[in-house]
Amino acid sequence: MNNPVTIKIADLIGSSLCISAEDGQKVFEKIKPLIQEGRTVVVSFERVTMLISLFLNAAIGQLYGTFSEEEIRARVNVNGLADDDLEMLKRVVDNAKRYYANPKDYDAAWSQDKDNSDEPDEK
């Protein structure tokens, strides 16, 4: 029961291209119940040839909306990522932590900063 479960992303989404939010969502929906069951998950990026932040936001970043940093650190591992992709994943994770800490704060600040000077709406 406590053996880590490996999720081979290329197999799961049927492609070596991790470029869509839908595919990221599919990965998220596999990881989430496993963590909820107390399992440890290894997300394998072997054979992935293209990876973008949009995919990682949905697949990994979204986990921070459900689980604590401690749970994720204890239950999730990744392999098969090149160094520069690891950098990108780190950016995604840090961004997700900020987002779920205060998702609406930033938007509210911008909402008050209105400046529609001389910009007519198109009819």
Next chain:
Amino acid sequence: MLLNISTTRNDYNGFNDIARLADATKNLLIDSVELDFSECSFFEANMSAPLYTVISRLFDNLNDVSIINVAPGTQTILRKNCFLKIFGVESQNDNNQTTLPFKIFKMHAGGQFSEYLDRYMRGRGIPAMTGALRKRFMQSLFEIFQNAAIHSRSEHGIFVCGQFYPNKHRLNFTIADAGIGIRENVRNYTRSNMSSCQAIKWAMTEGNTTKTGGQPGGLGLKLIKDFVRINGGKLQIVSHYGFYEFSAENECLQRLSYVLPGTCVNIEINTNDTNTYDLGTGLTVQDIF
């Protein structure tokens, strides 16, 4: 209606001129439009994509559109990149293999876009980029393409094309859509009344995304900006009245005189770049979460 096309480069004036065409034709319905190139001495190939945002709206309103008086040099450019095929003009072989042809993709055709890039980025005289540069560039293009697919709500698809300039070691690639544009998306999301320029500024801020559904986002454009800065390239984002340009030396936001429909993103890279893009942070898997 006869409309003059000026000399068009991928700069503020070029985009403003295409926006002028959009403004002049915005109310045309079941009419006829001639785009007259007699005053156009040069048309930068990748500007075909933003021009098509205007043309697609004309087609949608059941107008006839034709192109006239195209000088031989410009015609060669626009035949090589297959843009004139839309108007029934046969494409011309791209013997120098410097063109990434104009193409319209359906909104969720990320896989086909990948095949397109595989085909035209590889072995067609497109530069022998380093592996790291090629990867970063491709990632940037996918981020832009998927942004258009998610946010634009375009009914006409996504328009792409690119041009390599071997002597300048520059490659331009443009992705455009005729959707609702950045301003509308940001206004709806933030329930504010931002100007087009402010909305682009908002979208360029790390962590800001109009994606709904409680998911983090807003990283793609920031990653592209970081890449462009290191590479010595250029990024332009044009939407509605907003014109944004970023390079390592300069960042500016300007208001266009007219509305450009949808959103257009142009990325220009320095193909001679030998950066490894290894930031040397020594990150390990244990540092990620």
